[in-house]
Amino acid sequence: MQEYFRNIWQGLSTVLTGMKITFKHLFVPAVTIQYPDVKVPLPERVRNRLYVNMDDCIGCDQCARVCPVNCITIETVKSVPGEDLGKTSNGKKKALWVTQFEIDIAKCCYCQLCVFPCPTECIYMTDVYEFSELERENLNFNFVTLSKEEILQKKENYAKLEAEKAAQKAAAAKPAVANPEQKPTDN
Numbered sequence: 001m002q003e004y005f006r007n008i009w010q011g012l013s014t015v016l017t018g019m020k021i022t023f024k025h026l027f028v029p030a031v032t033i034q035y036p037d038v039k040v041p042l043p044e045r046v047r048n049r050l051y052v053n054m055d056d057c058i059g060c061d062q063c064a065r066v067c068p069v070n071c072i073t074i075e076t077v078k079s080v081p082g083e084d085l086g087k088t089s090n091g092k093k094k095a096l097w098v099t100q101f102e103i104d105i106a107k108c109c110y111c112q113l114c115v116f117p118c119p120t121e122c123i124y125m126t127d128v129y130e131f132s133e134l135e136r137e138n139l140n141f142n143f144v145t146l147s148k149e150e151i152l153q154k155k156e157n158y159a160k161l162e163a164e165k166a167a168q169k170a171a172a173a174k175p176a177v178a179n180p181e182q183k184p185t186d187n
């Protein structure tokens, strides 16, 4: 009988000990938040997803060259005479069409090294940190603003210009055909 009441007391005291902690926390401010409805403010220099403002990109490739994991792929095509690509917002003249600009963010280590050498400050870290994907290839972000047709056109224009230049060079290098009726000059 004594054993019976002891067990009841032990059960009750165990519950009360646990509830003491619960009651204590009812009266202290909560430290948890209702994520994702509520989000913690980010630190000022946080590194998250990269973004490239293509309006200001001059295709200089400096960001890609400095990337330690080679996750930036850039391809450019020279503009041809008569094409005006305009200027960037900090006044740099644009001369290259950027026909490929991809960042494989799955490889990115968020070192931010690509941001500093950019002469037009058009590649930067954003405050976007929720961009998980089910397929890995969806993390290869494409920033090019030209359409496929436009890219093809730019490449064709440049190839045509190069072919014309090569033809002119070849014509200039060709030796003049000797005139059989021309009399040899006296030396």
Ligand code: SF4
Binding pocket: 050, 066, 067, 068, 069, 070, 071, 072, 103, 107, 108, 109, 110, 111, 112, 113, 114, 115
């Ligand atoms: S943050 Fe670092 S790893 Fe990511 S793209 Fe820029 S240079 Fe490459």
Ligand code: SF4
Binding pocket: 052, 056, 057, 058, 059, 060, 061, 062, 063, 064, 074, 117, 118, 119, 120, 121, 122, 123
């Ligand atoms: S460094 Fe800047 S301007 Fe140059 S290719 Fe990269 S993003 Fe474009």
